Amino acid sequence: MVRLLLADDHDLVRETIADFLRVQGGFVAEVADNFDAAISVVGKSTPFDLVLLDFQMPGMDGLTGLARMKAQVRCPVAILSGTAPPDVARRALRAGAAGFLPKTLDPHSLIAAVHYMLVGEIYAPLDFLEEDAPIGEGPRLTPRERDVLVGVSEGKSNKEIARDLDIQEVTVKLHLKTLSRKLGAKNRTHAAMLARDMGYA
Numbered sequence: 505m506v507r508l509l510l511a512d513d514h515d516l517v518r519e520t521i522a523d524f525l526r527v528q529g530g531f532v533a534e535v536a537d538n539f540d541a542a543i544s545v546v547g548k549s550t551p552f553d554l555v556l557l558d559f560q561m562p563g564m565d566g567l568t569g570l571a572r573m574k575a576q577v578r579c580p581v582a583i584l585s586g587t588a589p590p591d592v593a594r595r596a597l598r599a600g601a602a603g604f605l606p607k608t609l610d611p612h613s614l615i616a617a618v619h620y621m622l623v624g625e626i627y628a629p630l631d632f633l634e635e636d637a638p639i640g641e642g643p644r645l646t647p648r649e650r651d652v653l654v655g656v657s658e659g660k661s662n663k664e665i666a667r668d669l670d671i672q673e674v675t676v677k678l679h680l681k682t683l684s685r686k687l688g689a690k691n692r693t694h695a696a697m698l699a700r701d702m703g704y705a
Contacts, residue, residue: 506622507532507550511542512558512584517607521556521584521614529615539563543576552579554621556605559585559592566592567599574600580621593628603627619674627678649683652676656692657699 508531512518518535525533534549536542540563546552555577557569573581580602585592593604602621605614606629617627625648645653648669655665655676662680666673680695689695 505532506530506554507534507552508618509534509536509542509545509549509552509555510584511536511539511556511561513537513561514558517586521607524611525615525618528611529618531618537561539565539569539573542573546573546576552577554579554602554618555581556584557581559583559588559596567596570596570599570601580624582621582627597626597628601626604629616674616678619672620678623671623675625675645683645686649679649686652679653683653695653699656680657696659696 508525510518510522510525510533512521512535515537518537522533522535525531534545534552536545538561539557542555542557546555555573557564557573559566563569570581570583581600582603582605583593583596583601584605584607586607588596588604596604603617603626605617605627609617609629620627648671651669652665655668660668662673662676666676669676680692683689684691684695687695687698689698
């Protein structure tokens with residue numbers, strides 16, 4: 505059973521997210537209402553598979569809290585935030601966060617993001633990462649996004665692509681969603697056409 509720790513000082517947000525992760529995601533989700541409590545939980549509990557930290561809760565001290573938690577656990581540590589701007593998200597990812605999850609993320613995307621990080625990928629909404637690409641360059645796809653795009657261009661299903669790449673089908677769907685936004689693809693067929701135009705197929 506996958507074990508998660510969710511630390512957030514907003515009672516309603518914390519319990520709502522935790523309940524959804526338990527009921528819909530099938531995860532074991534423990535909670536803490538501040539950073540010091542989160543540190544205490546990881547010190548006393550069975551090891552976690554993923555830790556989610558609110559960026560602005562008491563004791564967190566921004567990226568200092570991220571570094572402290574990463575030093576305490578052997579699992580990915582991600583940041584949750586309701587207000588942090590894109591530059592904070594980019595700094596958090598550069599500092600080693602496994603992901604940056606806005607609290608506005610819809611519930612199903614949240615679960616997909618958790619699965620994404622559990623397999624070692626880095627998650628962040630595209631609009632938090634995009635920076636102007638140099639003139640003359642096309643969209644910048646990650647190596648895994650390119651792998652998925654090749655599979656799409658070959659007419660493979662998400663299940664087939666997942667099997668070929670040894671990743672979960674939900675992860676393929678998340679990659680497909682992200683690369684489609686980067687390419688401006690309207691649907692799967694359009695993405696395959698763009699892949700051929702870009703020389704991926």
